[in-house]
Amino acid sequence: MLLTVLPLLALAGCGDDGPVRLEVSVQDWTGWSEEQPEPVVTTHELSEGDAFTVEVIGDDEVVVTVVQVDGGEVALETSAPMAGEGDGGGSDLLHPRTEFSLDRGGSVSFGTPTLDGGTTVSVAER
Numbered sequence: 001m002l003l004t005v006l007p008l009l010a011l012a013g014c015g016d017d018g019p020v021r022l023e024v025s026v027q028d029w030t031g032w033s034e035e036q037p038e039p040v041v042t043t044h045e046l047s048e049g050d051a052f053t054v055e056v057i058g059d060d061e062v063v064v065t066v067v068q069v070d071g072g073e074v075a076l077e078t079s080a081p082m083a084g085e086g087d088g089g090g091s092d093l094l095h096p097r098t099e100f101s102l103d104r105g106g107s108v109s110f111g112t113p114t115l116d117g118g119t120t121v122s123v124a125e126r
Contacts, residue, residue: 018047018069023126026054030117043126056112056119064123067099074125075101076108082121083113 027039044052051065063079081096085108093113102108105125112118 018050018066019045020047020066020069020074021045021126022052022066022074023124024052024054024064025122025124026056027120027122028057028118029120032116054119054121056121057114057117058112062121064121071104073101073103075099076123078110081113082110084108084110 022044023041024044025039025041028037030036042052044050046052046066048066048069051063053061053063056062060080062082065077065079066074067077068075076099078098078100081098082100083091083093083096084100086092091111091113093115096113100108100110100123102123102125107122107124109120109122111120
């Protein structure tokens, strides 16, 4: 009996493919004006392999795919390189990437790798 229970316990902790409830805030911004557009906030129920699309400055779209969901984090992949958060704050414009993750119950932000205007996307598990 003990030999049968141990493999089941090992499988029970292997992952949780969702769904997760993600709140997505999309904020366009410009360095040329004090007034900024209001952010657009949406909520999505997603499992591994599901995706959502965000519109970014320049009439472009970025597809964000949920790559993995487990007990500790949610891994995301973007269809275009984006600037992640820098170590000292702000955006890391020098190293755009397509892979991001957030701790379960946490959030992550990334944006267009631009200086004069762009879009910031914040994803939080709610």
